[in-house]
Amino acid sequence: xxxxxxxxxxxxxxxxxxxxxxxxxxxxxxxxxxxxxxxxxxxxxxxxxxxxxxxxxxxxxxxxxxxxxxxxxxxxxxxxxxxxxxxxxxxxxxxxxxxxxxxxxxxxxxxxxxxxxxxxxxxxxxxxxxxxxxxxxxxxxxxxxxxxxxxxxxxxxxxxxxxxxxxxxxxxxxxxxxxxxxxxxxxxxxxxxxxxxxxxxxxxxxxxxxxxxxxxxxxxxxxxxxxxxxxxxxxxxxxxxxxxxxxxxxxxx
Amino acid sequence: xxxxxxxxxxxxxxxxxxxxxxxxxxxxxxxxxxxxxxxxxxxxxxxxxxxxxxxxxxxxxxxxxxxxxxxxxxxxxxxxxxxxxxxxxxxxxxxxxxxxxxxxxxxxxxxxxxxxxxxxxxxxxxxxxxxxxxxxxxxxxxxxxxxxxxxxxxxxxxxxxxxxxxxxxxxxxxxxxxxxxxxxxxxxxxxxxxxxxxxxxxxxxxxxxxxxxxxxxxxxxxxxxxxxxxxxxxxxxxxxxxxxxxxxxxxxxxxxxxxxxxxxxxxxxxxxxxxxxxxxxxxxxxxxxxxxxxxxxxxxxxxxxxxxxxxxxxxxxxxxxxxxxxxxxxxxxxxxxxxxxxxxxxxxx
Numbered sequence: 001x002x003x004x005x006x007x008x009x010x011x012x013x014x015x016x017x018x019x020x021x022x023x024x025x026x027x028x029x030x031x032x033x034x035x036x037x038x039x040x041x042x043x044x045x046x047x048x049x050x051x052x053x054x055x056x057x058x059x060x061x062x063x064x065x066x067x068x069x070x071x072x073x074x075x076x077x078x079x080x081x082x083x084x085x086x087x088x089x090x091x092x093x094x095x096x097x098x099x100x101x102x103x104x105x106x107x108x109x110x111x112x113x114x115x116x117x118x119x120x121x122x123x124x125x126x127x128x129x130x131x132x133x134x135x136x137x138x139x140x141x142x143x144x145x146x147x148x149x150x151x152x153x154x155x156x157x158x159x160x161x162x163x164x165x166x167x168x169x170x171x172x173x174x175x176x177x178x179x180x181x182x183x184x185x186x187x188x189x190x191x192x193x194x195x196x197x198x199x200x201x202x203x204x205x206x207x208x209x210x211x212x213x214x215x216x217x218x219x220x221x222x223x224x225x226x227x228x229x230x231x232x233x234x235x236x237x238x239x240x241x242x243x244x245x246x247x248x249x250x251x252x253x
Numbered sequence: 254x255x256x257x258x259x260x261x262x263x264x265x266x267x268x269x270x271x272x273x274x275x276x277x278x279x280x281x282x283x284x285x286x287x288x289x290x291x292x293x294x295x296x297x298x299x300x301x302x303x304x305x306x307x308x309x310x311x312x313x314x315x316x317x318x319x320x321x322x323x324x325x326x327x328x329x330x331x332x333x334x335x336x337x338x339x340x341x342x343x344x345x346x347x348x349x350x351x352x353x354x355x356x357x358x359x360x361x362x363x364x365x366x367x368x369x370x371x372x373x374x375x376x377x378x379x380x381x382x383x384x385x386x387x388x389x390x391x392x393x394x395x396x397x398x399x400x401x402x403x404x405x406x407x408x409x410x411x412x413x414x415x416x417x418x419x420x421x422x423x424x425x426x427x428x429x430x431x432x433x434x435x436x437x438x439x440x441x442x443x444x445x446x447x448x449x450x451x452x453x454x455x456x457x458x459x460x461x462x463x464x465x466x467x468x469x470x471x472x473x474x475x476x477x478x479x480x481x482x483x484x485x486x487x488x489x490x491x492x493x494x495x496x497x498x499x500x501x502x503x504x505x506x507x508x509x510x511x512x513x514x515x516x517x518x519x520x521x522x523x524x525x526x527x528x529x530x531x532x533x534x535x536x537x538x539x540x541x542x543x544x545x546x547x548x549x550x551x552x553x554x555x556x557x558x559x560x561x562x563x564x565x566x567x568x569x570x571x572x573x574x575x576x577x578x579x580x581x582x583x584x585x586x587x588x589x590x591x592x593x594x595x596x597x598x599x600x601x602x
Contacts, residue, residue, distance in 0.1 A: 073432045074397050087430040118509070150512035151434070161512030176510050184408035185352070185401060187435040191509050224409065234510070 002032050003039045004046060017047060023054045026198050027171050034168035041243075048249065049242040052128055053172030056240075059127035060195040060203035063120060066110030070206035072188045073148075076119070079105055079112040083147070090119070090148030099142045100135040103127055117193045118149035120205030121174055124195055125157055128172075129245060137252045156244065163236035171198035174238035177212075179219040181227035189222035196237070280317040282326070291325050298326050302333055314340045320385035324350065324395055345377040353401045354394055375410050378402040386418045389425050396426070400436060407439040413447065416440070420451040424458075427466045434508045437470065441516045444503040444533040449474055449494065449517075456487040474517045475501070496568065499529035502538050521557075522549050524564035527571040527578070551586035559590060566593035 002009050011032050018024040027050050031038050040046040071077065073089025082102035083091040091113075093102055103126045106113055126145065130138055146152040150161030160174055169175060175194045182190040192215055194202040200211050207218045212233055219231035279287070286294040301309040313323065313330070323343065327350060330336055336347050381402040389396060403419045406412040423436045440448050455467035456479075468479055468486065476493050479486045500523040506514035520538050523530050526545060530537055542549060552560065571578040581589060 074393060088432040149434075149509070151508060153512060158512070163511040178505065178510065180505060184405040184439070187404055187438065190435075190438065190507065193509075236510075238511070 001034070001037045002046065003037060004043060005041060006039075014043065014046070017043060018050065023057065023171075023198070024050050027053050030168075030170050030198065034170065036166065036168050044250075045243065045246050048132070048246040052132055052240065052242060052245065053170065055128035055131040056124060056172040056195060057197050059124045059131070060197060061209065062107055063110075063124055063127070063205070064203055064209055066107050068106065068110035068120070068123075068205070069114030071114035071116070073116055076115040077113060078115075079109055081105070086146070086148070088148065089115070090146050090152055091115070092147075093145040098135070098139050099145055100130055100138045102145065103130050115147070115205070116149070116188055117205040117207075119147050121160075121193045121195060122147050122149070122153070122157070124203070125160060125240065133249060134252070137249070141248060156248075157240070159241045160238040163234065163238050165235060166237050167235070169196050169237060170239075171196055172240070175202065176234045176236065176238075177204070177215050177219060177231055178234055179222065179231040181224050181229040182219075183222050183224050186222050189219060191231075192219060280312070280315045280319070280322070282312050282315070282322045283317075283319050286322050286325065294322065294325060295329060298329060299333075302329070302335070306335070310335060310338050313343060318384075319388070320346065320381045321388035321391055321395070324385070324391070324398070341373055342377050342380060345373055346381060349377065349381070349402070350398050353398050375406070375412070378406050378410075379412070379415065382406060382415055383418055386422055389422055390429065396431070403436060404439040407443050411443060413443065413445060416443070416445070416447060417451055420448070420455075424455055424463050424466060428460065428462050438507045438509060441474075441503060441507075446494075446498050446501055446533065449476070449498075449501075453487060453490040453494070456485075456490060470516075473514055475515060475519050496565075497524070500524040500564075502530055502533050502535060504535060519564075521560045521564045522553060525549075525552055525560070525567045527568055548582075555586070555590075563589060563593050 002014070004014075011029065014028065018028045028046075031046075031050075038046075040049070069077075076085065076089040076091070078085055078091040082094055082097050082105050084094055086092050093099055103123070106123055107127065126142065126147075129142075133141070141156065142154060145154065153161045163174075163176060173196045175196050177192045177194065179190055179192075192204040192207060194204040194215065197203055197209065201209055202212065202215055203209050204215055207215055210218070216231045216233075223229070223231075282294060282298065285297050289297075298309060298312075301312065312318070313326070313335075323346060327347065330339070330347065336344060339347070379402075382399055385395070385399050385402075389399060399422065403415065403422065406415050407419065419436060419440060423433050423440070426433050426436070449471065452467050452470050452474075455463040456471075458464050458467070464486075471479065471490060475497075476490060478489050478493055481489055497519045500520045501517050502520055503517045504515055506516060508514055517533075520530055520541070522542055522545070523538075526548060528541075528545075530541060542553070552563065555563070567578070567581075570581055581592060584592070
């Protein structure tokens with residue numbers, strides 16, 4: 001259900017803003033059909049969320065073809081023109097570079113980077129916002145970026161780190177596949193952080209763009225010897241605080 | 254307390270001596286490394302290999318050799334092609350190291366075959382971890398091997414004897430800003446409340462990073478009340494643990510999934526009934542709730558805060574006066590809440 005300024009809206013009322021057949025239309029139908037109630041102050045706020053979800057999907061697809069490698073945190077690597085690698089394997093933005101350039105570089109020079117799935121998910125969200133924000137605003141909002149996992153997360157993206165129970169898996173959400181009986185020699189396969197792309201597809205760094213069965217199969221191949229306990233997707237998502245990002249964008253214009 | 258958590262305690266030394274005869278004594282090669290450094294050690298080993306190969310091999314096979322010394326000499330062991338003359342412990346260690354350092358393709362050339370399960374494997378990993386963890390920080394690769402050995406011992410063998418060493422390693426790595434989340438995950442997956450107490454020891458550390466990490470991990474384990482004014486945090490932990498440990502169970506949440514996992518929780522139903530959980534996992538909690546469905550029917554539907562208040566009251570009354578507790582438990586839930594919240598004062602018989 002969608003409410004704008006406190007009023008329930010029907011799909012046909014907002015249909016003209018999101019032409020049929022496009023990604024936006026797929027997203028709006030999912031939000032409208034959700035069990036949860038989604039509330040917006042204006043149609044502009046709803047449009048912003050749909051655009052950002054669309055950018056998230058695009059950023060995930062682009063990162064998948066960027067050439068960025070997979071590596072455990074202990075062996076992660078980055079382009080040191082823009083980033084400093086921290087002892088725990090994260091990437092810390094250098095002080096003399098623009099955040100917008102540093103994020104773009106990951107997509108441009110993907111082969112210089114290698115990291116785990118959680119870092120990749122953060123990169124996707126940073127890139128998605130970069131698509132919508134002007135560089136000047138982006139550089140101001142994200143002046144101190146650390147790319148690692150949910151424990152070095154910009155407060156603006158705090159809600160992505162938290163997983164909340166849900167029945168509604170929306171395109172652009174972060175999901176998680178857990179591998180409860182992982183091979184102890186490959187702890188990085190204990191689970192896969194993914195971006196939900198819609199249409200039953202997910203992007204998980206190191207696995208690629210696959211459906212749920214293929215991701216579960218990839219995780220199951222890294223189970224402890226003799227285990228028959230399958231991986232599965234948690235009924236939880238991490239979701240961007242769209243309202244906060246919308247208000248930041250609006251106050252800039 | 255600055256460095257005490259990083260020292261081996263007497264019990265651990267005894268444990269190591271039982272498992273590895275000769276542990277606690279210092280071997281010839283270790284002595285050279287400690288006194289003269291890594292380069293002198295390598296030079297001595299090379300010279301001994303050239304002049305008396307039998308002696309060099311026996312020095313490597315010494316029961317009291319530490320893994321750190323063995324690891325430093327490993328490139329020479331491989332170059333000089335003596336791996337096949339080593340004892341099984343050393344051969345298994347070579348294979349494990351090559352596997353972890355992603356050189357598994359080299360192993361067929363060495364013609365070494367040791368299983369990745371069974372007592373030999375476990376003993377080798379214990380030797381790597383317990384004799385090696387004193388040298389944490391030797392190199393990134395060395396630390397990765399120690400971490401992998403710890404994860405296998407905890408996950409595959411449910412080995413509780415290595416817990417103190419692994420907890421120390423977590424805190425050491427945290428001081429250096431290194432990655433700790435896989436070790437934390439492996440520790441909590443053991444579903445053993447001793448992990449919490451080993452972590453809580455670091456609340457007493459004078460090192461700020463130790464104390465902060467200990468507090469953070471304990472909060473993610475549902476530990477409450479650490480921030481009471483004028484009360485040392487360790488004391489607050491002991492009090493919380495004493496009250497709640499029989500009812501604690503471990504979840505499957507991890508730092509890999511979320512920024513705010515609840516690694517273990519207090520089962521309020523068990524605390525309310527004053528019945529210790531038979532096992533420390535979520536399946537046990539479900540079985541427990543099923544068995545007591547009737548007694549818990551009113552309690553389970555309550556708001557969490559009310560449940561916590563009732564459970565705490567129930568436990569206190571149970572310890573103080575079993576007869577009063579039995580009577581209180583027979584009351585309808587509304588009356589239980591009224592008594593517990595002090596609406597009618599303390600419950601009197």
